[in-house]
Amino acid sequence: MNSNSNSEPILKVKDLKKTYPNGVQALKGVSFDVKRGEFLVVIGLSGSGKSTLLRCLNRLHDPSSGEVLFQTDHQGHSIDIMNLHTKASIRDLRKKVGMIFQHFNLIPRHTVLANVLMGKLAYTTNWKSIFGLWSASDKAEAMKYLKLVGISEKAHIRADQLSGGQQQRVAIARALTQNPQVLLADEPVASLDPATCHTVMDYLKKVNQELGITVICNLHFLSLVRQYATRVIALKNGELVYEGDPKNIDEAWFEKIYGQGAKEVHIN
């Protein structure tokens, strides 16, 4: 495994708060570190702030207060995610942070390859991308990652013709085409059937271990957490209530995170 406990953190999150305009406090001061190369899983009930947390990390949402530092290399260069005020700087951050979603968020009417090339949007000028003038190397890279997730033969099929699991793999390829250092996964298997679940999770594991990309993944099923996570944090009502090894989540912790009387559901 790439991760080891003494490697430096790639992300330092300190006292992160997010209040939505309607007054809902989604995050009430969350602090944690993410180590380079780890597979960090975030668990918690729906509405506990997991999705908000991920979206604050790539600035799809603007955090209200706190500190998020993104260590971009070993020489000590870093991005202060809280203080990105220009569109160009946010674009720069998003080059380095890929994301996949529960509902895949592909463009249904475009081909698989066109969808994967979206990963190059931040590297391409407006007019070149709009006229579809992708460079040969961009296309080759897109095909390489489609091969990595095992669906290169579907490259010229419309994205909405694929099954859910296949669409999620296209989404992974799209994120990889960005050449990210961090991959955010917002409940990547929540709308898939149990069998497909493992395929997608296995590809995430492959991305983590073979490409060394740090993965931060929201999950619902503890059985998956134990199988894939190298470390777990748990959110409850916008606060961090657990941080540690997935194997140490026993029944007592489970009840604390998910509430009294909650029963664990196993999928396999």
Next chain:
Amino acid sequence: MKPYIVRRSLLDGLTVAVFLSVALTLIYNPTDAQMHDLGMISFIFLCGMVLGAIISFVLNAKGIKTFGENIFEPDYEKAKGEAKPFFRTFWGWHFFVTVFVLFIVGIYKTKFSMYELLNEDGFAGAKRLFAGLASPNWDVLPTAVLNIIETIFMAFMATILAIPFAFVLSFMAAKNVMKGPGAFSVYLFIRTVLNVTRSIEALVWAIIFSVWVGIGPFAGMLALMIHSIASLTKQYSEMVESVSDGPIEGVQSCGASKLQTIWFAIVPQVVLPYISFTVYRWDINVRMATIIGLVGGGGIGTMLIKYQGQAMWPEVGTIIVVIAAVVWLMDQASAYIREALK
């Protein structure tokens, strides 16, 4: 104060103001000069509205539901009371009496008269006209066909030229694209201009342009184009506002710029409805081009008004047949195309 109370007071105030105005007219039987005193009339009407708002407020405070309350109260308020048949409620009678009074006033205002409708002289005139229409003079058919081709092209050019403007404006007139204070003021400005433009009928635009560029098909085409830009932009922008957020988030997480977000996440979702609206707009424009011709916009309408002015009913009959055939064909064709696009 709850915002819906303003709307409730306006509606209830309006109904009471109408009652008051009708009652005063019946009691005092005002002279023509008095009726033309707009200031006085407005003052009385406004007093009626204020009075109505107060009555409405008092009634609702006592738990008697007025018509305005019934329409504008939020659903959670509605859920509190038991539903009664409308004729056993105050608001039901409030509504019924309002419509009844408006209907009676309407009879006077439109000079509704069974006598005129069944008058023998008038009826004979109508019969002559229908006889003329029913025996069209086919000699004018070639001219009519040439003129309707002109009308169709007026509509076609108006639609084609409106598309690029409407396409660009539609994103600027969509709330979900125009976020942020600067962008939002652009949104409000464009929305306002479009609403004003749309509320001016194409007929009026045709009169304006026939002075500007002279009577003829060019004036009619310009009038239709202006109207099409405003209407298409509104329809397009509503489609933009209803796109799903998923693909938008998807490309934004890849670092897409605003333009790339619109092009890759929004355009693919709206392009089919856009085509459908555009085909329908052409269809509407053909019908409107006919009417616009009546005020000097060129095409078949201008020909129609010429023969109608000379009471040449057989020729008018031919023109109506040609218009009906083309409108029916356009209607069918656009329905088929829109169906196929679904």
